[in-house]
Every structure is written in structure tokens, then in C-alpha cells.
């Protein structure tokens with residue numbers, strides 16, 4: 001399949017693995033890229049620019065194909081050294097960066113000067129248009145369904161994607177709720193030129209996380225996510241668990257008085273406990289509604305092959321069949 005996204009990134013299939021804290025490490029990024037998609041290393045998980053350089057080198061040993069690095073700009077307890085991360089990315093010759101969290105404008109000149117393609121992930125048409133204006137090459141449009149940070153507008157992809165298609169000139173991929181060939185065909189029909197998946201790639205064999213995490217996703221239905229940190233305007237969609245229910249009870253009790261300190265023990269430092277130790281009830285961790293469509297733990301190759309096969313079948317048989325006669 002050829003789209004402006006496969007052309008832009010030099011990949012075989014229009015399927016991207018979005019940055020994921022404690023998940024987007026070399027084994028997963030390389031597995032996605034080897035399967036013909038675009039894998040992504042999540043810079044901040046590495047903790048220091050030096051360790052990111054090592055992870056990029058490790059990924060290079062695992063795949064000859066293009067992969068990306070994600071740079072997430074979110075409220076953090078201590079601001080990460082973004083400039084140094086960017087220097088490492090440029091020096092390592094990585095050709096694609098996924099930015100997320102807020103406007104990457106101040107870092108764009110350095111990335112563009114180095115010939116790096118930038119795809120900015122955002123949750124609204126106005127932010128997508130801003131990304132286009134400041135010179136991003138593509139955007140990843142994250143609908144309300146998505147795991148992680150869906151923003152504060154609550155617009156699902158059925159509306160958000162055609163709205164993006166109406167306004168954008170640069171290519172965009174659909175993110176949030178994508179799981180299979182049906183998702184890919186729907187995204188293409190709505191104007192996107194590919195898909196970005198988080199939660200679906202988390203439940204793959206190569207995702208370097210504890211098996212409990214993968215089993216929790218397989219066991220979850222589309223009803224099992226919750227939105228936290230809404231009163232702080234830092235909304236995150238996470239998998240429901242007892243710690244998350246407690247957090248939500250605190251949010252309800254505190255109302256408009258809620259501060260980050262009230263819930264910090266349930267959201268900070270949780271990822272190593274969940275992803276490495278397998279304590280899936282340790283606190284809040286991102287998960288999309290798409291968990292309801294995830295029933296197995298395939299390899300990335302099996303998953304991507306299956307998506308492409310199903311998409312082709314839908315386009316050439318089911319959809320073409322409606323027109324025949």
C-alpha cells in the first residue's frame with residue numbers, strides 16, 4: 001500500500017507505533033520497523049541523553065530499516081534536557097521524530113536543519129493546523145478514544161479525522177482506537193494516510209514489558225478505561241484498577257481544589273512498577289478503549305501482516321462488492 005505517509009517515511013506499510021513510556025524501547029521499535037511499519041523509541045524513558053544514544057545504537061543493530069524517536073513535552077516534576085536529547089537524535093542520524101504534548105516550535109529549526117522529518121501528535125484540528133504552519137511534515141491526530149493524553153476537547157475520531165482532512169494540507173495518520181484492518185480502511189476512508197497504534201502494540205510478543213500488562217489488556221473490554229487528571233487539565237486515559245478508582249474518589253472529593261500533590265503517589269513513578277515488575281495495580285497507566293478489540297498477543301510481524309491482509313480484503317471484496325452490480 002502506498003500513501004503519502006509510506007513515501008514520507010520510506011516504510012512499506014502505513015502503520016506507526018506511537019511513543020510509549022517504558023514500552024517504546026529498541027526491541028519493540030525494531031520489531032515494528034522490521035515488519036514494515038515505523039517503530040518508535042520513547043526518549044524520556046531512557047532517562048538521559050547518553051542512554052538514548054545507546055538505545056538508538058541498540059535499535060540500529062536490530063533493524064536496518066527506518067525508525068523514529070518520540071519526544072514528549074508534558075508537565076514533569078523536573079524539566080528534561082530537551083536540547084541535549086535533540087543533539088543526540090541529530091548526531092545519531094535518526095531521520096524521524098515524533099513530538100507530542102505541546103507545540104514543538106522552539107525545537108523545530110534544529111530538527112529541520114538536520115533534515116529530520118517531524119510528525120507532531122495532537123488532539124485537535126487547531127493544534128494540527130499550528131503544526132502544519134510551523135513546518136511539521138505530518139501530524140498524528142489522536143482522537144478521544146486514545147490511550148494516554150486525549151486532550152480536553154473530547155472529539156472522537158469519527159469526527160476529528162474528517163475535520164482534519166478538511167483543513168490540513170500535510171498528510172496525517174489516525175491515532176486512537178486503531179487495532180486491525182478495519183481500523184486502517186476506516187482511517188483511510190476518513191482522510192488519513194495511515195494509522196498510529198499504542199495499546200495494540202503494547203500487547204505484542206516483542207513489547208518489552210511484563211506479561212501481566214499484556215494479559216491485563218487482553219482481559220479488558222472497551223468499558224475498562226477511565227479518564228484521570230481532568231480537573232488539572234492534563235487528562236489521561238488509563239486502565240481501570242483499584243488505585244485508579246481511589247484516585248478518582250480523591251478527585252471527586254477535592255473538586256476544584258484538587259492539586260497534583262493529592263494524587264502524585266498514584267501517577268508518578270508507576271511505570272517501572274507496572275511495565276517492569278508486572279504490578280498492574282500499582283497506579284495509573286495509559287490504555288486505550290481499543291483494549292476491547294484486543295484478544296491476543298501476536299508478534300509485530302503477525303499483527304502487521306494481519307492488518308494489511310484484512311485491509312486489502314475489505315477494500316477489494318467487501319467494499320468493491322457493494323459497488324459490483
Ligand SMILES: Cc1cc2nc3c(=O)[nH]c(=O)nc-3n(C[C@H](O)[C@H](O)[C@H](O)COP(=O)(O)O)c2cc1C
Pocket residue numbers: 017018019020021023042070071072099100101121142145146147148149175176177178196197198199200202285286287288289290
Ligand atoms: C502505555 C502507554 C504509554 C504511552 N506513553 C506515551 C508517551 O510517553 N508519549 C506519547 O507521546 N504518547 C504516549 N502514549 C500514547 C501513544 O503513543 C498513542 O498516541 C496512543 O496510545 C494511541 O491510542 P491507542 O492506545 O488507542 O492506540 C502512550 C500510550 C500508552 C498505551
